[in-house]
Amino acid sequence: MDKMYRSTRNKELVxxxxxxILKGIADDGGLFVYDELDQISLPLKDMMDMTYEQMAEVVLTLLLPDFKEEEIKQCVKAAYEKQFDDEHITPLYSYQDTHILELFHGPTCAFKDIGLRMLPQLMSTALKGHDEEKIMILTATSGDTGKAALAGFCDVERIGITVFYPKEGVSSIQQLQMTTQEGKNTCVCALEGNFDDAQSSVKKVLHDASFAQELKQSKISFSSANSINIGRLIPQIVYYIYAYKELVRQGKIKLMEEVNFCVPTGNFGNVLAGYYAKLMGLPIHKLIVASNANHVLYDFLTSGVYDRNRPFHKTISPSMDILISSNLERLLYYKSGKNAxxxxxxxxxxxxxxxxxxxxxxxKDIQNDFVGGYCDDEQCARxxxxxxxxxxxxxxxxxATGYKxxxxxxxxxxxxxxxxxxTASPYKFAPxxxxxxxxxxxxDEFACMEELERKSGAAIPQALRELKEKAVRHHDVIEKDAMREYVKNKTKEILL
Incomplete structure (x- = not known):
């Protein structure tokens, strides 16, 4: 078996x-990376004639060599067939010189669906070689990851999922999407604090060696559905290639002509997938990182200083209300010459x-590929x-933050x-x-959605329209220091 994924913090951990994919995050707290990523060449000319699903098969085959060809085909089919409301999965909308890659046509109306329809398939396939073992997914969300992960892992055999979101730190629709989630293996809990509190608390539980040993006796291990899991990040590479193909097909660019991508991001996973595509040969000139009022990434890209010691702002773009951008660690690994x-x-x-x-x-090397900018709420509304x-x-x-x-x-x-x-349907943030x-x-939220539809002509996604009739099933709220005990109880309840 090809041992190819290393921890960003210890090259001996392979x-x-x-x-x-099953592990999610390395035992030393590092993230898994593939050292030879920049030595892989995408068959770009051939991919210009491929469907989205065929492109996904190519990318997964290149980066997941211990998955058999038939396993990858089955994963792609299960993840994407009849799961999106557009046959192109991520259609490209163009108006004059503006090109918008719509990543919100999945079942939860946000870009997280691309990775989180695939991750459960990859994880279930990998689990087949581990008889009787079970996994508890622990995930912190700033809004969209939570619902996409819950929907993706709902009733998946031998896997449970617990999602933590910041109380009053997500939109009403995002919260309702999570708290109405069905499934005997799902759990949703609000946390007193912000997303960074939730993310840090989850990482603390994931790194708790004594807790892990305790659960190991019951053949249970922890993993993550955040983009810190390489199985969540890799599928996102595909839509960059698909967008490029569409511009070539439409005659807007020629094959091998460089383009820019502008990416609204908080945790840096979405834009990192674009960097991975560039390392593999996609002709990208610049990756433009768009931030909101919590512009810790913009400050880093302009000064080289990453500083989370700053006020936390709640904005109308809550999925980007983040001060600790986990995936930046992977970029720093590659740019530092893979210096763990x-x-x-x-x-x-x-x-x-x-x-x-x-x-x-x-x-300077980072700035060769990345540039940053930010937009406050008032500018965003304009x-x-x-x-x-x-x-x-x-x-x-x-x-809109990205557009500015x-x-x-x-x-x-x-x-x-x-x-x-x-990255998301406007109806997730209708007010x-x-x-x-x-x-x-x-x-109220739903009357606002209906009035927005009436006035703008943009259709409400069916999945969001149906939320009005769904019953709230998850009501828990905890302090961050109570997470370990909460996870212990929920793991036993769901998996034992």
Whole structure:
């Protein structure tokens, strides 16, 4: 079995792809990476004639070599066939020179569906070689990951899932999507605090060696469905290639011509998938990182200092309300020459001091591929309205944040076509979108959705329309210090 995935913090900690997917996060707290990623070449010319599903098979085959060809085909079919409301999975919308890759056509109306329809399939396949073993997925969410993970893992055999979200830190629709989730293996709990509190608390449980040993006696292990799990991140590479193919097909670019991608991101996973695509040969000039008022990534990309010691802002783009961007660690690993000792040192500083500074040469190398920008709530609302008035197209606040940052960067780069990643349906944030377009919103969430549909002409996704009739099934709220005991009880309840 090919042991190809290493921890970012210890190059001697090596697992196969299946083992890394089941594990989720390394025992030393590092994230699994593939050292030879930059030596893989995508068959781009051939891929220009492929469907989305065929592209997914190619990418998974290249990066998950211990999965058999038939296993990958089955995973792709189960993940994507008849699961999305558009046959193209991630269709590309164009208005004049603006190109928007719509990633929200899955069952939970957010881009997380792309990875979280696939991860349960990969994990279930990998589990087949581990008789009687069970897994408890622990996941922190800033809004969209939670529902997508719950839907993906619902009633999957031998796997339980517990999702923690920040109380009052997600939109009403995002919360309702999670708390109405069915399934005998699902658990949802609100946490007093913000997303970073939830994420840090989950990581603490995942790294609790005595707790892990206790559960091992019952043949239960922990894993994660966040993008720290390589099995969640790899499927996201595909939509970058698909967007590129669509521009070639439409005659907007020629094959091998470089393009830019603008990506709204908080945890850095979405944009990191684009960097992986670039390492594998996709012609990308710049990856434009769009942040909201919590612009810790923008500050890092401009100064080389990552500092989470700052005020936390609750915004109308809550999925980006993050101050600890976990996947940045993977980028730093590759850009530092795969220097695990250096990454370990940086992550220790982040843990103990709340900040670190990278070397000037390393920052310059990062800036060769990445550029950042940010947008506050007031600017975001203006962008939603401005683009709607031009085109009749309704953006969600995360997409609008990216749109503003993309337009700003375009002033200095008129040479490259840019694709904006649209990460969620506007109906997941209907009050904010409605207020941006029509000024007042004194209705409840569902009345607001219906009025937004009536006035804008944009259809409400069926999955969100049906939420109104669903019963709330999950009511738990805990303090972050109570997570270990809560997880212990829920694991026994669900898996024993």
């Amino acid at each position: 697992l196969s792809a299946k083992e890394a 000792a250096y990454i370990q040192m940086l992550m220790e500083r982040l843990e103990t001091r709340g900040s670190y500074r990278v070397e000037d040469e390393l920052l 962008e939603i309205k401005a683009f709607y008035e031009q085109s009749g197209y309704v953006m969600d606040p995360h997409t 940052v993309m337009r700003e960067y375009a002033r200095q780069d008129k040479e490259h076509v840019c694709i904006l990643l649209s 904010s979108v409605y207020q941006a377009l029509f000024k007042t919103c004194n209705m």
